[in-house]
Amino acid sequence: MKRKLLGLALIATAALSAFAVNPKREFRGAWLHTVNQGQYAAQTTAENQAYLIDQLDKLQAAGCNAVIWQVRPSADAFYYSNYEPWSRFLSGKAGVSPIPAWDPLQFMIDECHKRGMELHAWLNPYRVTTSDKEELPINHIYYKHPERFVKYGKQLYFDPGWPENREFIANVVNDIVSRYDVDAIHMDDYFYPYPIAKVDFPDDKSYAVYGNGMTRDDWRRLNVDQLIELLHQTIQSSKPWVRLGISPFGIWRNKKSDPRGSETNGLQNYDALYADVLLWTEKGWVDYMMPQLYWELEHKLASHLVLNDWWAKNNNGRHMYIGQSVNKTMDLPDLAPSAEKSQLRHKIELSRIDGIQGNCWWPGYSVTHNYKGVADSLAAYHQSTIAIVPSYPWISTEAPAALDVKAKEGKLTWAAAKCENKATDVVRYVVYRFADKKSVNLEEASAIVVVTPENEFVATEKGVYVVTALNRVNNESPASKPVEVK
Numbered sequence: 001m002k003r004k005l006l007g008l009a010l011i012a013t014a015a016l017s018a019f020a021v022n023p024k025r026e027f028r029g030a031w032l033h034t035v036n037q038g039q040y041a042a043q044t045t046a047e048n049q050a051y052l053i054d055q056l057d058k059l060q061a062a063g064c065n066a067v068i069w070q071v072r073p074s075a076d077a078f079y080y081s082n083y084e085p086w087s088r089f090l091s092g093k094a095g096v097s098p099i100p101a102w103d104p105l106q107f108m109i110d111e112c113h114k115r116g117m118e119l120h121a122w123l124n125p126y127r128v129t130t131s132d133k134e135e136l137p138i139n140h141i142y143y144k145h146p147e148r149f150v151k152y153g154k155q156l157y158f159d160p161g162w163p164e165n166r167e168f169i170a171n172v173v174n175d176i177v178s179r180y181d182v183d184a185i186h187m188d189d190y191f192y193p194y195p196i197a198k199v200d201f202p203d204d205k206s207y208a209v210y211g212n213g214m215t216r217d218d219w220r221r222l223n224v225d226q227l228i229e230l231l232h233q234t235i236q237s238s239k240p241w242v243r244l245g246i247s248p249f250g251i252w253r254n255k256k257s258d259p260r261g262s263e264t265n266g267l268q269n270y271d272a273l274y275a276d277v278l279l280w281t282e283k284g285w286v287d288y289m290m291p292q293l294y295w296e297l298e299h300k301l302a303s304h305l306v307l308n309d310w311w312a313k314n315n316n317g318r319h320m321y322i323g324q325s326v327n328k329t330m331d332l333p334d335l336a337p338s339a340e341k342s343q344l345r346h347k348i349e350l351s352r353i354d355g356i357q358g359n360c361w362w363p364g365y366s367v368t369h370n371y372k373g374v375a376d377s378l379a380a381y382h383q384s385t386i387a388i389v390p391s392y393p394w395i396s397t398e399a400p401a402a403l404d405v406k407a408k409e410g411k412l413t414w415a416a417a418k419c420e421n422k423a424t425d426v427v428r429y430v431v432y433r434f435a436d437k438k439s440v441n442l443e444e445a446s447a448i449v450v451v452t453p454e455n456e457f458v459a460t461e462k463g464v465y466v467v468t469a470l471n472r473v474n475n476e477s478p479a480s481k482p483v484e485v486k
Helices: 002-014 045-061 104-114 163-179 204-210 216-238 269-273 277-282 304-313 326-331 344-350 364-368 371-382
Strands: 027-032 066-072 118-123 149-152 155-158 184-187 243-246 319-325 358-362 406-408 411-413 426-434 448-452 456-458 463-471 483-485
Touching: 027 319, 027 364, 045 104, 045 364, 045 371, 066 104, 104 118, 118 163, 155 163, 163 184, 163 216, 204 216, 216 243, 216 277, 304 319, 304 344, 319 326, 319 344, 326 344, 326 364, 326 371, 344 371, 358 364, 364 371, 406 483, 448 456
Parallel strands: 027 066, 027 358, 066 118, 118 184, 184 243, 319 358
Antiparallel strands: 149 155, 406 411, 411 456, 426 448, 426 463, 463 483
């Protein structure tokens, strides 16, 4: 194992020079969680809006182009829901709306899109409470159908074994997708809960009804598989351009359990959480995987080096973004012979190998707090140029038509595209600046000035400008005819 880790490290080190230029296409996300976050309930509506604007400004300055915001931390809502109560993490008490009233999800969508960033709505599927001290509001579905819920440890959960629960979660997703202009629905690693030692998940009743002779483990995996397939079908029937992304625990299976597994020795998605995440990409039910590789490069049981390589080779034709722990990355020095005090550069370079299309930073608050200079490093070096989120060719390969751009006294304008409620709707524009017409090259990331939803741009620097259009799945139009600003 040590020889393999050394080999991977040497290969990565030898390849560093190939990544001197930041890519034009790269997912650069940040998770902003709301569960167990006290700042939202402690602030007024105006203070929350100012706080979120500040968070987005800082993430944009650090080069991020997508925000994964937790809108359903535990069977509740940071938005006007037709199915679930307002979150206690927003108003301070479950079921009580914020005062003055506002819609945090719509606010975040507007503010992200204004900055040319994507908004991925993050939902926890099965968790209902985070402790045994919570009081659910009287209109919560738990009181209508208590038989569909179970207590495990100190928390309450939807029992994944009841089909009605899968249908309810799908209805929640459809409610969001149909009413809000989100770019994706995102779920993390909490499917069946992380196991409690010597305590089995209490699903005897649902298993007795629906087990059909299957082993308990296979039946549980089937329950989660059916949820993911149903969510895929639900989104496809409403807005097929909205992506479904999963952020699983970083190990699918260890090689000792399955020859397809990784050279690791840790908890397994497949066996402990009953999440067969490889199946979901093989079936085309999800659009991206974002494995949580929160370990250090050389971890003895779950090496980031090993897992980064394994996930790149097992993407099954879907996008693969690496979930990065900001604190672990910045706290630990790079591998010898490097003298760098953090593993930031090394991990980013690993994420730019074939099979991986970007990163997501956990928690996003550590980026906005500039933990040990991470935001400064991202802005100055690793995410110093603007990147466009990769396109999704399995959804659509159709690109927008070239724009007709006009320039007058430094102001560029072009006709706003019509939206027809399709994946091919133009929703953003990319403005490039070059030294002269001979220099025009859309592959040059450093030439991107802005990604914007507006159909105008005021140029403050001399040069030759071209503008392209992006549709809902980030397919890009050909360049407009160059216009010169003197």
